[in-house]
Amino acid sequence: MVIALRTVRALTLIVGMSVLTFALMHFSPLDPITRYVSSDPRMSPEQIEKLKIRWGLDKGPVEQYFIWAGAMLRGDFGTSRLYRTPVSDIIKGRFLMSLALMGVSWVLSGVIGYGLGALAAFKRGKTSDKVIRWFSYVLVSTPAFWLALILMLVLAVWFHLFPVGLAAPAGVLDANVTFAQRLWHLALPVMTLSVIGIANVTLHTREKMVDILNSEYVLFAKARGESSWSVFWNHGFRNSVLPAITLQFAYFSELFGGSVLAEDVFSYPGLGNMLTVAGLGGDLPLFGAIVLISGVFVFLGNLVADIVCVIVDPRIRAL
Amino acid sequence: MFKKLKNMNARERMLIAAIFSGALLLAIFVLSFTISDGNLRANARIMDQGPSFSHPFGTDWLGRDMLARTMKGLRLSLMVGVVASIISVIISVILGVGSAVLGKTVDNVISWVTDLFIGMPHLIFMMLVCFMMGGGVKGIIVGVSLTHWSLLARVIRAEVLQLKNAEYMQISSSFGKSLWFIAWHHVIPYIMPQIIIRFLSVFPHAIVHEAAITFLGFGFSPQTPAIGVILSEAMAHISTGKWWLVFFPGFLLVLVAKSFDSISEQAHILLEPVSANE
Numbered sequence: 001m002v003i004a005l006r007t008v009r010a011l012t013l014i015v016g017m018s019v020l021t022f023a024l025m026h027f028s029p030l031d032p033i034t035r036y037v038s039s040d041p042r043m044s045p046e047q048i049e050k051l052k053i054r055w056g057l058d059k060g061p062v063e064q065y066f067i068w069a070g071a072m073l074r075g076d077f078g079t080s081r082l083y084r085t086p087v088s089d090i091i092k093g094r095f096l097m098s099l100a101l102m103g104v105s106w107v108l109s110g111v112i113g114y115g116l117g118a119l120a121a122f123k124r125g126k127t128s129d130k131v132i133r134w135f136s137y138v139l140v141s142t143p144a145f146w147l148a149l150i151l152m153l154v155l156a157v158w159f160h161l162f163p164v165g166l167a168a169p170a171g172v173l174d175a176n177v178t179f180a181q182r183l184w185h186l187a188l189p190v191m192t193l194s195v196i197g198i199a200n201v202t203l204h205t206r207e208k209m210v211d212i213l214n215s216e217y218v219l220f221a222k223a224r225g226e227s228s229w230s231v232f233w234n235h236g237f238r239n240s241v242l243p244a245i246t247l248q249f250a251y252f253s254e255l256f257g258g259s260v261l262a263e264d265v266f267s268y269p270g271l272g273n274m275l276t277v278a279g280l281g282g283d284l285p286l287f288g289a290i291v292l293i294s295g296v297f298v299f300l301g302n303l304v305a306d307i308v309c310v311i312v313d314p315r316i317r318a319l
Numbered sequence: 320m321f322k323k324l325k326n327m328n329a330r331e332r333m334l335i336a337a338i339f340s341g342a343l344l345l346a347i348f349v350l351s352f353t354i355s356d357g358n359l360r361a362n363a364r365i366m367d368q369g370p371s372f373s374h375p376f377g378t379d380w381l382g383r384d385m386l387a388r389t390m391k392g393l394r395l396s397l398m399v400g401v402v403a404s405i406i407s408v409i410i411s412v413i414l415g416v417g418s419a420v421l422g423k424t425v426d427n428v429i430s431w432v433t434d435l436f437i438g439m440p441h442l443i444f445m446m447l448v449c450f451m452m453g454g455g456v457k458g459i460i461v462g463v464s465l466t467h468w469s470l471l472a473r474v475i476r477a478e479v480l481q482l483k484n485a486e487y488m489q490i491s492s493s494f495g496k497s498l499w500f501i502a503w504h505h506v507i508p509y510i511m512p513q514i515i516i517r518f519l520s521v522f523p524h525a526i527v528h529e530a531a532i533t534f535l536g537f538g539f540s541p542q543t544p545a546i547g548v549i550l551s552e553a554m555a556h557i558s559t560g561k562w563w564l565v566f567f568p569g570f571l572l573v574l575v576a577k578s579f580d581s582i583s584e585q586a587h588i589l590l591e592p593v594s595a596n597e
Contacts, residue, residue, distance in 0.1 A: 138577065141527060141580050143530055144531070146530075146550065149557065149569065153557055153560075153565055153566075157560055158560065253438065253439070256443060260535070261531055261534070275443065276536065279447075279449075287450065291443055291444075291446075295438075298438055298439070298440050
């Protein structure tokens with residue numbers, strides 16, 4: 001029941017987001033027709049009228065929205081103005097590239113962040129706790145792109161440990177790129193996103209774990225002679241992992257933003273990089289499609305977090 | 320008088336954090352006005368110099384002084400940050416209070432809109448807004464304000480809901496005081512501490528996001544000295560190892576964001592009297 005309600009709400013939010021996206025694009029001062037015409041000055045007024053009808057621009061905004069949303073649902077994202085090819089073709093390959101980047105960083109930042117947070121809580125007040133906390137506090141307000149630049153400067157330019165950019169070595173055919181080379185090129189963007197993502201989970205987990213460790217049931221467990229490890233495994237882990245997972249799912253939105261920045265710095269050919277190019281180039285169909293996909297992704301991520309909570313935590317189900 | 324840092328209570332620590340951050344901001348402000356624009360002009364004689372006594376942050380490939388560019392960039396960031404934070408706080412107060420006071424239907428609608436804005440990926444939404452507004456300072460301010468009000472609106476709603484059950488609120492309304500009177504005399508003073516704390520904590524996010532969006536090339540023209548623009552230009556020269564172009568502007572941005580963060584954190588402790596003497 002609760003799951004059904006949450007799902008309906010997530011769906012209405014996705015619809016709301018698509019309306020918002022469409023409205024912002026629709027009322028943008030960038031008129032698609034003028035842009036198109038300026039790239040081809042030989043067009044006559046009759047041709048422009050025809051183009052307007054073909055693109056559905058002669059209809060009212062509400063009707064246009066439904067046409068647009070219907071096409072999106074069918075997977076027809078229109079034709080990119082910059083590349084003159086179907087948007088879906090451009091997005092397909094890049095989506096997987098971004099998924100690889102974000103997926104790996106998401107898991108890494110979650111696991112490392114949780115581990116560091118738990119460690120800091122168990123060692124609270126000691127040097128390791130202070131180092132972890134200081135590290136997280138600084139990272140929380142560090143912009144992803146600056147960290148990316150610094151990592152690039154130190155690891156790629158000074159020490160030549162990693163390549164400076166792109167997803168594969170330049171001048172090598174796509175089919176000939178080895179898996180190791182792909183990993184090699186993925187390393188720096190992943191490192192950037194993971195390190196940025198760690199801070200939040202760490203601080204949150206530490207707080208939560210400190211609360212747990214101050215509780216009476218942990219005091220009792222210690223009195224029974226349980227070791228730190230078994231206190232962690234029997235009491236700490238179960239009570240603190242769920243909020244961490246929820247937080248990590250809610251982090252999807254930041255992750256998307258971070259990947260736009262990291263992809264821009266490392267010229268990594270993913271969705272984020274494409275979004276920047278499309279936005280700066282005024283390519284509305286491509287831009288809109290990527291905004292919509294990322295939004296759907298984030299709202300689904302939040303929905304999954306909600307559902308996981310309901311399934312794991314019986315107290316929410318009773319509501 | 321001079322105690323060790325860890326022996327101080329929150330009030331004293333707050334004072335130190337505030338003095339440090341205030342001094343930093345003042346220094347940036349004064350420097351950004353006193354450094355003459357002449358330092359921003361290209362000067363072929365001092366191209367590509369590393370940090371030195373006369374140019375502490377080095378010079379770039381056109382011979383422009385990086386200290387001057389960084390300071391002017393930070394001033395712009397601070398200005399955008401202040402305006403955007405104020406606007407987002409105003410939006411969130413109106414919606415948060417409205418949501419709590421104006422009945423169930425309005426509450427549902429506002430909560431839904433709040434969820435929508437919390438869920439939208441912030442940076443991407445900001446790109447969309449900047450794109451729609453056609454760039455410039457205005458686009459950035461609107462974009463940053465629209466993405467930062469939602470969490471605060473939720474907090475304020477919860478606070479006001481709690482307050483609604485307070486006796487003095489009920490007495491005030493049974494005395495026939497208007498909704499406006501109650502909002503102004505009872506609700507606003509009650510949520511003021513939250514507003515101040517949140518304003519201070521929205522601020523670092525706002526300036527970091529402003530830098531991110533200008534870094535991507537949305538908003539300002541390449542001539543504008545904004546931290547994002549400076550860093551994205553420096554990116555082109557990174558493979559030649561000119562570290563000072565990248566390091567100093569970003570480091571100062573983090574320093575400014577961090578100092579605001581610490582003020583807001585101390586204010587949080589301070590405004591909750593129970594923990595102020597810890």
